[in-house]
Amino acid sequence: MSRINPIKINKPEPYLLQAEWVDGKKAIISLEMLRRECPCAYCKGEKVGNKVYSHPIEVKEEPGAFEVKDMKPIGNYALAVMWKSGHDTGIYTWDYFREILVKNDITNDAEALKLQAEKYEKSKKKIKLDVL
Numbered sequence: 001m002s003r004i005n006p007i008k009i010n011k012p013e014p015y016l017l018q019a020e021w022v023d024g025k026k027a028i029i030s031l032e033m034l035r036r037e038c039p040c041a042y043c044k045g046e047k048v049g050n051k052v053y054s055h056p057i058e059v060k061e062e063p064g065a066f067e068v069k070d071m072k073p074i075g076n077y078a079l080a081v082m083w084k085s086g087h088d089t090g091i092y093t094w095d096y097f098r099e100i101l102v103k104n105d106i107t108n109d110a111e112a113l114k115l116q117a118e119k120y121e122k123s124k125k126k127i128k129l130d131v132l
């Protein structure tokens with residue numbers, strides 16, 4: 001299988017991530033979904049064969065949980081995503097990245113886009129209250 005690297009990644013809204021690939025495919029997902037699909041051993045649990053070393057965990061909805069602090073390509077094969085919550089062990093290979101974006105694409109889902117916008121507004125309010 002040939003690897004497909006995105007040619008463009010951007011954030012059309014502070015809570016959305018958009019990518020475009022060389023074959024013309026485009027997709028938008030929420031940062032919340034990107035976070036929930038974090039492939040690291042801590043989030044997804046660790047299993048070798050049938051032996052379970054650790055179980056997957058639920059993402060805590062804490063401030064900054066779904067906000068990206070930084071994103072960096074790793075070599076030519078993956079993207080590292082650092083979250084404002086401090087979680088920074090997620091390495092998304094380009095194959096996996098494309099898979100989750102295409103699977104969770106909400107480009108044409110007005111309902112989902114609206115829901116994400118509302119969630120984002122709500123989380124901003126929550127953070128403000130926490131500061132007070």
Ligand SMILES: [Zn+2]
Binds near residue numbers: 042
């Ligand atoms: Zn993780």
